[in-house]
Amino acid sequence: MAKTIRFTTNLFDISKEDENPINPIYGQSLLLWLNDKIQNSYDFTTPDCEDWGWYSMLNFEGRTYMLGASCLAENKNKLEWILQIDKPRSFWEIILGKEKMTENDECFLYFKKIIKLEPSFKNIEFE
Numbered sequence: 001m002a003k004t005i006r007f008t009t010n011l012f013d014i015s016k017e018d019e020n021p022i023n024p025i026y027g028q029s030l031l032l033w034l035n036d037k038i039q040n041s042y043d044f045t046t047p048d049c050e051d052w053g054w055y056s057m058l059n060f061e062g063r064t065y066m067l068g069a070s071c072l073a074e075n076k077n078k079l080e081w082i083l084q085i086d087k088p089r090s091f092w093e094i095i096l097g098k099e100k101m102t103e104n105d106e107c108f109l110y111f112k113k114i115i116k117l118e119p120s121f122k123n124i125e126f127e
Contacts, residue, residue, distance in 0.1 A: 002068070002086040003101055003108045004127040008078055011120045014071060020049040027054035027069035030081055034067065037114050053082075060107040064088060067111075080123075085111055 012029035031047040043059035053070030068084035087101040
Protein backbone atom coordinates (compact mmCIF):
# COMPACT_ATOMS: atom_id res chain seq x y z
CA MET A 1 0.00 0.00 0.00
CA ALA A 2 1.30 3.45 -0.89
CA LYS A 3 2.37 5.95 1.75
CA THR A 4 0.76 9.35 1.45
CA ILE A 5 1.89 12.85 2.35
CA ARG A 6 -0.65 15.69 2.37
CA PHE A 7 0.06 19.38 2.80
CA THR A 8 -1.10 22.83 1.80
CA THR A 9 1.01 25.42 0.01
CA ASN A 10 0.79 28.23 -2.49
CA LEU A 11 4.34 27.61 -3.69
CA PHE A 12 3.21 26.21 -7.03
CA ASP A 13 1.35 28.02 -9.82
CA ILE A 14 -1.10 25.46 -11.16
CA SER A 15 -2.01 27.74 -14.07
CA LYS A 16 1.46 27.04 -15.53
CA GLU A 17 1.09 23.27 -15.49
CA ASP A 18 0.67 21.27 -18.67
CA GLU A 19 -2.89 20.17 -19.27
CA ASN A 20 -3.79 16.70 -18.11
CA PRO A 21 -5.77 15.44 -21.14
CA ILE A 22 -7.17 12.44 -19.26
CA ASN A 23 -8.67 14.31 -16.34
CA PRO A 24 -8.17 17.99 -15.44
CA ILE A 25 -6.23 17.33 -12.22
CA TYR A 26 -3.12 19.25 -11.21
CA GLY A 27 0.01 17.74 -9.69
CA GLN A 28 2.80 18.15 -12.22
CA SER A 29 4.29 21.12 -10.32
CA LEU A 30 4.99 19.05 -7.22
CA LEU A 31 6.82 16.35 -9.20
CA LEU A 32 8.91 18.91 -11.07
CA TRP A 33 9.80 20.58 -7.78
CA LEU A 34 10.80 17.23 -6.24
CA ASN A 35 12.94 16.42 -9.27
CA ASP A 36 14.77 19.73 -8.78
CA LYS A 37 15.16 19.03 -5.05
CA ILE A 38 16.85 15.68 -5.53
CA GLN A 39 19.26 17.32 -8.00
CA ASN A 40 19.57 14.28 -10.25
CA SER A 41 20.69 12.08 -7.33
CA TYR A 42 18.20 9.48 -8.52
CA ASP A 43 16.78 8.52 -11.90
CA PHE A 44 13.44 10.38 -12.00
CA THR A 45 11.20 10.20 -15.08
CA THR A 46 9.45 13.19 -16.60
CA PRO A 47 5.98 13.56 -15.04
CA ASP A 48 3.18 11.97 -17.01
CA CYS A 49 -0.56 12.13 -16.47
CA GLU A 50 -3.11 9.61 -15.27
CA ASP A 51 -6.81 9.90 -14.52
CA TRP A 52 -6.04 10.55 -10.82
CA GLY A 53 -3.27 13.13 -11.37
CA TRP A 54 0.41 12.93 -12.34
CA TYR A 55 3.18 10.41 -11.74
CA SER A 56 6.90 9.87 -12.15
CA MET A 57 8.90 6.70 -11.79
CA LEU A 58 11.95 6.78 -9.58
CA ASN A 59 14.91 4.45 -9.24
CA PHE A 60 15.83 4.74 -5.56
CA GLU A 61 18.70 2.65 -4.23
CA GLY A 62 18.18 0.00 -6.91
CA ARG A 63 14.42 -0.23 -6.44
CA THR A 64 11.64 1.25 -8.59
CA TYR A 65 9.03 3.47 -6.96
CA MET A 66 6.14 5.42 -8.37
CA LEU A 67 5.54 8.95 -7.11
CA GLY A 68 2.00 10.13 -7.66
CA ALA A 69 0.92 13.74 -7.20
CA SER A 70 -2.39 15.52 -7.28
CA CYS A 71 -3.76 18.82 -6.11
CA LEU A 72 -7.19 19.52 -4.70
CA ALA A 73 -7.82 22.95 -6.18
CA GLU A 74 -11.35 23.60 -4.94
CA ASN A 75 -10.12 26.68 -3.09
CA LYS A 76 -7.52 28.54 -5.19
CA ASN A 77 -6.23 30.31 -2.06
CA LYS A 78 -5.55 27.08 -0.17
CA LEU A 79 -4.32 24.29 -2.42
CA GLU A 80 -4.04 20.84 -0.86
CA TRP A 81 -1.34 18.65 -2.37
CA ILE A 82 -1.10 14.88 -2.13
CA LEU A 83 2.08 12.93 -2.75
CA GLN A 84 1.81 9.15 -2.92
CA ILE A 85 4.87 6.94 -2.80
CA ASP A 86 4.17 3.47 -4.11
CA LYS A 87 6.57 0.53 -4.10
CA PRO A 88 5.66 -1.92 -6.85
CA ARG A 89 6.42 -5.50 -5.82
CA SER A 90 6.98 -8.64 -7.82
CA PHE A 91 4.50 -11.49 -7.81
CA TRP A 92 6.78 -13.49 -5.50
CA GLU A 93 7.32 -10.58 -3.13
CA ILE A 94 3.56 -10.26 -2.79
CA ILE A 95 3.04 -14.01 -2.30
CA LEU A 96 5.84 -14.23 0.26
CA GLY A 97 4.86 -10.97 1.99
CA LYS A 98 8.23 -9.34 1.33
CA GLU A 99 9.28 -5.76 0.55
CA LYS A 100 6.05 -4.19 1.78
CA MET A 101 5.84 -0.42 1.86
CA THR A 102 6.15 0.71 5.47
CA GLU A 103 6.64 3.94 7.39
CA ASN A 104 10.31 2.99 7.69
CA ASP A 105 10.85 2.59 3.96
CA GLU A 106 13.98 4.54 3.00
CA CYS A 107 12.34 6.17 -0.03
CA PHE A 108 9.35 7.29 2.02
CA LEU A 109 11.65 8.68 4.75
CA TYR A 110 13.72 10.50 2.12
CA PHE A 111 10.72 12.35 0.67
CA LYS A 112 9.16 12.86 4.09
CA LYS A 113 12.29 14.78 5.11
CA ILE A 114 12.24 16.90 1.93
CA ILE A 115 8.58 17.82 2.50
CA LYS A 116 9.11 18.60 6.21
CA LEU A 117 12.05 20.91 5.44
CA GLU A 118 10.10 23.14 3.04
CA PRO A 119 8.93 26.15 5.11
CA SER A 120 6.08 27.01 2.74
CA PHE A 121 4.41 23.62 3.27
CA LYS A 122 1.77 23.75 6.02
CA ASN A 123 -0.68 21.29 7.57
CA ILE A 124 1.57 18.34 6.73
CA GLU A 125 0.10 14.90 7.34
CA PHE A 126 1.73 11.52 6.82
CA GLU A 127 -0.45 8.46 6.20
